Amino acid sequence: MSGSSSADDKIKAERILSFLEDTYGGISWWPGDTGEVMIGAILTQQTRWENVKKALALLKEKNLCSIAAIHTAAPEDIENAIRCTGFYRMKARRLIGLAAYVMETCGGIGCMETMPTKELRAGLLSVNGVGEETADSILCYGFCRPSFVIDAYTVRIAACAGIKTPRPGLKALFESVLPENTSVYRQAHARIVEYAKERCTSKRCEECRILALNG
DNA sequence: GACCAGGTCCTTG
DNA sequence: CAAGGACATGGT
Numbered sequence: 001m002s003g004s005s006s007a008d009d010k011i012k013a014e015r016i017l018s019f020l021e022d023t024y025g026g027i028s029w030w031p032g033d034t035g036e037v038m039i040g041a042i043l044t045q046q047t048r049w050e051n052v053k054k055a056l057a058l059l060k061e062k063n064l065c066s067i068a069a070i071h072t073a074a075p076e077d078i079e080n081a082i083r084c085t086g087f088y089r090m091k092a093r094r095l096i097g098l099a100a101y102v103m104e105t106c107g108g109i110g111c112m113e114t115m116p117t118k119e120l121r122a123g124l125l126s127v128n129g130v131g132e133e134t135a136d137s138i139l140c141y142g143f144c145r146p147s148f149v150i151d152a153y154t155v156r157i158a159a160c161a162g163i164k165t166p167r168p169g170l171k172a173l174f175e176s177v178l179p180e181n182t183s184v185y186r187q188a189h190a191r192i193v194e195y196a197k198e199r200c201t202s203k204r205c206e207e208c209r210i211l212a213l214n215g
Numbered sequence: 216g217a218c219c220a221g222g223t224c225c226t227t228g
Numbered sequence: 229c230a231a232g233g234a235c236a237t238g239g240t
Contacts, residue, residue: 045222051238052221086220086237094223131223151221193221 006173009163012212014177016161019211020191027190030141032056034109035067037142038102041134042094043085055082067109071099094129101127117145136171140189146182148175149189153196160200160208 030037036056043052058081059065064073078092085091101123106112112120117139124135132150139147150170158170165173178184200208 041221044220046220046235047222047237048220048239084237087222087235088237090223090235129223133222137221149221153221189221197221 005164009165009173010177012161012163013158013173015212015215016157016208017174017177017188017191018215020188020195024191024194027187027194029186029190030137033066034113034142036065038067038098038138039065039070039095041137041142042091042098042129043082044137045091045134046087047085051085055085058082058084067099067102070095071103090129094127097129098127113143117143117147120145121147132171140182140185144182146175146180146185147171148178148185150174151189151193153193153200154189156203157192157196157200157208159203160205161212162209163212 030040032040039059040052040056043055056065059078062077062081063069064078064081070078073096075092075096078095079088082088082091082095102109102112106115106123112123115123120143121135121139124130124138125132130138136147136149139145140149148171150167154170154174155167158165163170163173174188175185178188199205
C-alpha cells in the first residue's frame, strides 16, 4: 500500500488501454486534411461530433472549410454554417483568430509542418480559444505529432479506474505507458471515447474500476 | 422541461 | 489557485 501512486496509476492505465485494444481493435478517426482538423477541433468543443459533421458539411458547401477561406470570410457566413454546434458566435471568433495566426503569424500550414512539436504546441496554445485538448487534437490528428489528447472522457475513465494523478498529469501518464507513436496515440484516444460513450456513462462506473484493478 | 455534449476564457473570493 | 459563470444549439 505504500508504493508510489504514480507506478500504481501506470499499471491501471496500462490495463485499461490493453483492454480497449482487445475490445475495439483498430479504429479510424478524423479523416480530412490539416485545415479541416483544425476547424473541427474548435467546433467540437463541448459539442457532440454529429453536430460538428453537419457544420463541416455546410462549410464545405460554401467553400469555407479551409483555414485560408476562414481567414477571408465574413464572420456572419461562418456563424451561419456552424450554428448547429452551439456557441457559434464565440466559435466563429475563435476560428477567425486561429486562421489569422496560421496565415499571418506562421505564414500558412506548410510553414507549421516544419516546426518542432514543442514550439508548434506553444504557438497553438497562444491562440485565444485553443486550450490543451484542442491543441493536442490538432497536433495528433492534423499534424501527425505524437501528442496524447486528454478529454472529458479520458478524465472520467481515469477517475472511475481509481487513477489518482490529477488532470494536468494525465497526458504525461498516458504517454509514459504508450510507445511514442502518432497512430498509437490516435487509436488509444479513439477507443477511450468509444468506450466511454457506450459503457462508462455514470461518473463512477464499476467496470472501469474492476478493469483497472484486475486487468 | 431538465440535463448534457470529445472546452476555454474571464471574473471572483 | 479554486470555483463559478458565460458561451448556445440540438438530442434524449
